[in-house]
Amino acid sequence: MAESVPVHCPACRREHTYSPLTFPCTCGAPLTVPVRKGARPEELRHHTWQESWVVVRCPSCAREGEWPQPELGCPCGTLLRLPVPRPPREAASGPEHAAAGRSKGRGARPAPPGASAAPARTQAPSSAVLRPAFRPVTIRTSRDAITAAAQYLKWLGFQDVLAVDGRPASGVDLRGRGVVAQVDPSTRPSTLRAVECLWLNSLSASAQPVFFSLAGYAHDARGRGDDLRVPLFVMDLTGTPQPVNDAADDLIRMGA
Template identity: 50%
Template sequence: MSESVPVRCPACRREHVYTAPSYPCACGAPVTPSLDGTAGVTAVAHRAWDDDWVTVRCGSCGRRDQWPQPEVGCPCGAVLRVPVAGTGSAPAPGPEPRGAFRPVTIRTARDAVTAAALYLRWLGYRDVRRADRRPPSGVGLAARGLVAQVEPTVRAASRRDVECLWLTAMTEGVGCAYFSLAGYAEDAREQADVLGVPLFVLDLTGTPQAVNGVADELHGSGA
């Protein structure tokens, strides 16, 4: 169950009531970060990927995964980071069932990256994180056995974008997948079919839609 805590903006002193969002675990159960109501909030001055995510343990299956760090926007313009309590113990061993995918609504570029990361976890990929190598455009994600690229803008992904992702995957000896909000140029789709790169379009509900055959196969088979 989602919990709420009082939040006071350190910049303007306004008070807010923040309710933690829930995200779907790979087992299908909702995961809600446990908020630390005793610690003060901090204003976000500079964005860093590691600070934007927090490890939270699923109360149903014990799996620990990374989820977006709870934040609240103040009318004064400040973005406040809400502290999270302990992350819990390690997950129980064994395979985990794949329930129905539960998307998150996309309102910002960050939401698009979150939606892609959630989908990859739902497929069964572990340790989804920001990729060490930054792609020429968009945001790179990495997991065990896979690299992915997310284009969270209104720019359609190009053939060069697809080829760069494929080359990165070949260099690292892993699979790959591409997620785009605005879709793909025609030659990008053609080249993806030649190279075997799964292409997905993210709709505003946060649900990835397969664009080509290899994406359909990945959706069906999982990691």
């Protein structure tokens, strides 16, 4: 298991502990995306797909592949990008071998973890509900983000969770028995209006609202989510939602 590292949020000055994620390399060996100790995290205001991947060399086969950039959602609503060490320079005696390794590994982004994959970091329910480890869906497109959120809602215990066709004006992307959810895959923090609209839709449907965002939440959106008891989650590119308010923590603990 990779060693956890301390992370200091520059926005609210809270201290967190981050456990680096592990994925299966194409050679079959577990590969951990490292985090540079002591480095200042970057406050992520504009989330772009191109900048969300980092090059990491597999210690077993020496291939260089692109893997999700380590990110951490702070409860204050700030999304943090964690710096990783640069791959070591190639040995002068073997540049041809190193180049071959890069050509095989470059662009080989991880597939969704399967039965043979090394387990990714997940949120363990604190007490009330015991459930198996959540198996995330790697996010490469906005559709993947909706799929990952649907899987998470099912993991929480909601049934008959289905994606809404197209992009409805209501902003609701997922509906299930007793739940409505919105998934914001944009590169800007989710807005107060979006949180309020989801809450209003949940009232009309007599359902639990749940919000998922890839870029975090604006300060007023986070505050309104707290006031309305709307569970707010942020997702990184591994497809693992992280709670950012008490309502989200309670939903994880108690389930559907």
